[in-house]
Amino acid sequence: MSTSSSEDSELSAGCAVHEALHWAAQHLEAVDGRAHQQARWLLAEVRGQSSTQLAADARAPLTEAQRQQFTALVARRVQGEPLQHVLGHTNFYGLRIQVSPDVLIPRPETEAVVEQALALLANVEAPRIFDAGTGSGCIACALKHERPDAQVAAGDVSEAALDVARANGTALGLDIAWHSFDMDAPDAAAAVPNALDLLISNPPYVPDHEADTLSAVVRDYDPPEALFTGPDALRFYRALAQWGYTAVRPGGHLLVETHADGADDVARLFRMHGWTDVHQNNDWAGRPRMVWGRRS
Numbered sequence: 001m002s003t004s005s006s007e008d009s010e011l012s013a014g015c016a017v018h019e020a021l022h023w024a025a026q027h028l029e030a031v032d033g034r035a036h037q038q039a040r041w042l043l044a045e046v047r048g049q050s051s052t053q054l055a056a057d058a059r060a061p062l063t064e065a066q067r068q069q070f071t072a073l074v075a076r077r078v079q080g081e082p083l084q085h086v087l088g089h090t091n092f093y094g095l096r097i098q099v100s101p102d103v104l105i106p107r108p109e110t111e112a113v114v115e116q117a118l119a120l121l122a123n124v125e126a127p128r129i130f131d132a133g134t135g136s137g138c139i140a141c142a143l144k145h146e147r148p149d150a151q152v153a154a155g156d157v158s159e160a161a162l163d164v165a166r167a168n169g170t171a172l173g174l175d176i177a178w179h180s181f182d183m184d185a186p187d188a189a190a191a192v193p194n195a196l197d198l199l200i201s202n203p204p205y206v207p208d209h210e211a212d213t214l215s216a217v218v219r220d221y222d223p224p225e226a227l228f229t230g231p232d233a234l235r236f237y238r239a240l241a242q243w244g245y246t247a248v249r250p251g252g253h254l255l256v257e258t259h260a261d262g263a264d265d266v267a268r269l270f271r272m273h274g275w276t277d278v279h280q281n282n283d284w285a286g287r288p289r290m291v292w293g294r295r296s
């Protein structure tokens with residue numbers, strides 16, 4: 001071994017893959033229980049290899065550039081930066097989605113919302129879909145990937161987020177129309193395609209006064225405009241329920257992700273605005289995390 005056992009040690013020049021992994025796991029143990037796995041993911045990224053290729057190359061030496069890059073990535077992770085930001089991408093519904101500090105890191109519970117969207121559209125040919133507040137574009141990309149016959153459009157108020165979403169659509173070879181759009185504007189319906197079969201959204205849903213209840217990693221690394229609603233937690237659901245009724249065709253659906261404590265309020269709001277067959281569903285952890293309704 002050319003590394004010492006001290007956690008403060010530097011990674012030696014010319015070290016082998018297995019030595020670099022051992023060194024990184026020692027450092028990463030302080031921040032993550034999956035230290036060995038994270039070390040493998042980070043080194044695989046640096047070497048442009050899969051984890052399997054990495055294992056096969058266990059005795060191969062790192063180049064100096066790889067050693068420096070790996071050391072820098074491990075240091076960022078040790079300082080608490082989420083793995084997805086350190087890598088610059090994540091996996092969402094089987095797709096590689098690029099992320100940046102300008103977008104919310106796609107969450108596993110949102111995959112359950114995509115699953116529900118696909119179920120609602122199962123019998124609709126060439127469905128027309130709009131994803132409001134698209135962020136990284138993860139929902140729009142997953143839906144277009146699963147339903148190549150769909151006409152998918154998506155919008156966000158953040159131009160920086162739209163740049164990331166557009167890059168994801170292009171990298172994945174998906175034909176999606178990206179719109180600069182404010183879902184809180186009175187004329188929002190005019191800015192989206194009409195006669196939608198599905199209006200889908202994972203909007204911001206944390207009222208400002210609950211900021212302290214968020215974990216530090218969410219507060220520090222997700223963009224505030226992706227999280228906070230101002231004083232009213234229902235602000236964006238109210239807007240979507242209102243203008244969505246114009247944008248969605250009769251028989252079409254509005255489907256939203258919600259806060260685990262907010263699904264009942266959102267369902268009530270949907271009914272108030274005329275949506276029928278309003279349902280809630282749980283995420284894979286058993287918490288109510290989505291609401292949908294049908295335009296009658």
Ligand SMILES: C[S@@+](CC[C@H](N)C(=O)[O-])C[C@H]1O[C@@H](n2cnc3c(N)ncnc32)[C@H](O)[C@@H]1O
Nearest residue numbers: 106133134135156157158182183184202204226
């Ligand atoms: C919770 S994030 C969801 C991002 C992505 N859809 C996902 O599920 O990972 C909410 C998104 O809504 C966007 N947003 C916030 N206010 C908006 C507004 N008034 N109009 C449109 N998008 C908005 C944010 O920029 C952010 O990308």
